[in-house]
Amino acid sequence: MQVRGLAKRYGDLEAVRGIDFDVAPGETFGFLGPNGAGKSTTINVLCTLVRPTAGSARVAGHDVVSERDDVRRNIGLVFQDTTLDGYLSAEQNLRLHAELYGVPRDAVGPRMRQVLDMVGLWERRASRVMTFSGGMKRRLEIARGFLHSPRVLFLDEPTIGLDPQTRHHIWTYIRELKRREDITIFLTTHYMDEAEYCDRIAIMDHGRIIVIDTPAALKASVGTDRVQIQTDDDAAAIAALQERFGLEATVAEGQVTFGVAEGDQFVPRLFAELGVPIRAVRVARPSLDDVFMSYTGTTIRDAEATATDRLRPMARMMAR
Amino acid sequence: MAGEATATGTAPVARVRVPARSWRGDARAVKIVWQRELIRFGQDRLRIVTSLVQPFLFLFVLGTGLSRIASAGTHGVDLRTFVYPGVLCMAVLFTAMFSAASLVWDREFGFLREMMVAPVRRSSLVIGKCLGGATVASIQGVIVIALAGLVGVPYAPTLLLGVFALQLLLAFAITAFGVMAAARITQMQSFMALMQMVMMPMFFLAGALFPVSGLPRWLELLNRLDPLTYAVDPMRRIVFTHLDISPAARHALDPGVTWFGWRVPGALEAAVVALLGALMLAIAIVEFSRAE
Numbered sequence: 001m002q003v004r005g006l007a008k009r010y011g012d013l014e015a016v017r018g019i020d021f022d023v024a025p026g027e028t029f030g031f032l033g034p035n036g037a038g039k040s041t042t043i044n045v046l047c048t049l050v051r052p053t054a055g056s057a058r059v060a061g062h063d064v065v066s067e068r069d070d071v072r073r074n075i076g077l078v079f080q081d082t083t084l085d086g087y088l089s090a091e092q093n094l095r096l097h098a099e100l101y102g103v104p105r106d107a108v109g110p111r112m113r114q115v116l117d118m119v120g121l122w123e124r125r126a127s128r129v130m131t132f133s134g135g136m137k138r139r140l141e142i143a144r145g146f147l148h149s150p151r152v153l154f155l156d157e158p159t160i161g162l163d164p165q166t167r168h169h170i171w172t173y174i175r176e177l178k179r180r181e182d183i184t185i186f187l188t189t190h191y192m193d194e195a196e197y198c199d200r201i202a203i204m205d206h207g208r209i210i211v212i213d214t215p216a217a218l219k220a221s222v223g224t225d226r227v228q229i230q231t232d233d234d235a236a237a238i239a240a241l242q243e244r245f246g247l248e249a250t251v252a253e254g255q256v257t258f259g260v261a262e263g264d265q266f267v268p269r270l271f272a273e274l275g276v277p278i279r280a281v282r283v284a285r286p287s288l289d290d291v292f293m294s295y296t297g298t299t300i301r302d303a304e305a306t307a308t309d310r311l312r313p314m315a316r317m318m319a320r
Numbered sequence: 321m322a323g324e325a326t327a328t329g330t331a332p333v334a335r336v337r338v339p340a341r342s343w344r345g346d347a348r349a350v351k352i353v354w355q356r357e358l359i360r361f362g363q364d365r366l367r368i369v370t371s372l373v374q375p376f377l378f379l380f381v382l383g384t385g386l387s388r389i390a391s392a393g394t395h396g397v398d399l400r401t402f403v404y405p406g407v408l409c410m411a412v413l414f415t416a417m418f419s420a421a422s423l424v425w426d427r428e429f430g431f432l433r434e435m436m437v438a439p440v441r442r443s444s445l446v447i448g449k450c451l452g453g454a455t456v457a458s459i460q461g462v463i464v465i466a467l468a469g470l471v472g473v474p475y476a477p478t479l480l481l482g483v484f485a486l487q488l489l490l491a492f493a494i495t496a497f498g499v500m501a502a503a504r505i506t507q508m509q510s511f512m513a514l515m516q517m518v519m520m521p522m523f524f525l526a527g528a529l530f531p532v533s534g535l536p537r538w539l540e541l542l543n544r545l546d547p548l549t550y551a552v553d554p555m556r557r558i559v560f561t562h563l564d565i566s567p568a569a570r571h572a573l574d575p576g577v578t579w580f581g582w583r584v585p586g587a588l589e590a591a592v593v594a595l596l597g598a599l600m601l602a603i604a605i606v607e608f609s610r611a612e
Binding site for chain 1: 436
């Protein structure tokens with residue numbers, strides 16, 4: 001996959017403002033960012049549903065504008081919202097998909113069995129989809145996305161709105177399918193823990209890509225570990241940290257929090273020199289939350305809140 | 321293809337190759353979209369029953385009730401026999417519109433996206449949808465055709481065949497109209513409002529319930545502009561040629577549609593319906609083929 005200078009504008013709103021990236025075959029590539037960052041628009045362009053205003057993109061070696069059909073033959077899609085026909089059974093939904101994609105007739109049966117087995121829905125194949133739980137619907141959609149053996153699978157927020165346990169299951173299925181079929185996966189998410197499954201991540205905000213790298217490299221680039229301490233006198237502790245170690249600390253989640261390189265080695269010094277009694281201490285390696293924060297200056301949750309404000313004019317425009 | 325094993329998989333992996341776009345692929349798409357309409361219709365028994373209520377009311381309640389005061393003007397012909405072609409057209413009209421409305425649901429529930437990203441021509445999706453809607457509406461029409469004997473319409477093979485062909489044509493044209501509208505109208509409430517606004521006037525103006533000659537100028541003009549007129553009139557003509565009635569009754573009840581005094585042949589009327597259907601189908605295809 002190859003994307004160059006891609007941009008999409010809806011009226012006054014610049015949803016995507018010129019992005020470049022490449023995805024290698026077999027890679028799992030994640031788009032991380034708050035709602036409204038332009039992730040879904042990018043996916044819609046890559047899967048040929050939306051025409052870009054500028055730039056170009058090639059998916060599975062084909063141009064998304066001039067070779068639309070070739071792109072479509074080679075991609076599988078799992079959208080943010082369900083796109084199943086609730087009145088049809090799981091099997092009927094898959095059969096419809098197979099027919100639309102021209103899957104050879106003799107291959108439909110075995111392939112359908114295989115993908116349904118992989119997501120654990122073979123026993124429920126005759127049930128109407130409207131009787132399925134959210135997690136089952138999502139699994140069925142993933143199975144459907146795989147049905148025609150795409151070379152690239154797009155997952156737009158594949159686990160949004162699901163409980164943590166179901167999310168974990170979905171990921172088990174996705175990884176198993178990927179292991180078997182060796183395809184490229186392009187996903188968007190705003191869950192940090194999901195981004196950890198990716199080989200590489202692009203952090204996106206305000207329609208731009210801020211940084212692209214592996215999760216480990218991104219975390220390393222933050223450089224500091226996060227240390228949280230509980231004290232009897234937070235104000236004194238913050239002042240002491242500033243004075244003795246030159247560290248900026250804040251109170252987050254009711255604890256004095258600061259970043260420091262090699263935090264585990266810093267803890268003994270902290271106890272010896274702080275001069276304020278410490279009741280508890282916790283050292284955490286940098287998470288992708290910290291990465292997001294260090295690149296965008298805001299947490300992903302705060303970014304979501306402001307993004308909702310930014311999108312409001314668009315929602316109005318669409319309601320018209 | 322099927323059964324090809326890979327090095328990593330424990331079970332043989334049935335790999336699939338999606339073939340390049342072809343006429344065969346598009347034909348398969350038409351067929352599956354059509355099939356889906358039938359499956360959905362078959363599951364929705366309530367819809368089959370409810371859509372029969374209206375024709376029953378018109379035919380047996382209104383028809384029977386009014387026949388007493390109308391008997392003076394019908395020259396001995398049962399009023400229900402007279403309104404039968406109109407009521408049949410109405411049944412088809414409503415069912416076809418509802419079939420087209422399902423496209424708006426598909427959009428709201430996201431299923432339309434699944435079809436829109438498939439590697440097939442959008443036209444095959446639209447054609448499949450129109451054929452599906454037409455088939456479903458015709459099934460409804462056949463149920464009404466089966467009632468013919470109850471209202472004095474004979475079960476003559478040529479009559480049944482002609483009426484069936486006309487209602488099939490009408491069903492296709494109306495579904496094409498509905499699909500065309502659904503391309504632009506994305507909300508169910510708006511779509512339903514438009515349908516109400518279009519269907520009732522179409523039904524009343526078409527001469528389903530009254531003969532189309534000797535009308536006031538304004539009504540005659542509106543009647544001739546109503547596309548449904550050109551389905552009701554030939555259907556009535558077919559029914560009346562199989563009735564054994566006086567020339568006076570025939571003249572009063574089945575005067576036929578005229579353009580500036582020229583009686584329009586039934587074949588031309590059917591062609592008008594077919595042409596309008598084809599035109600709306602073409603517009604629908606263009607609408608759906610546009611990318612964002």
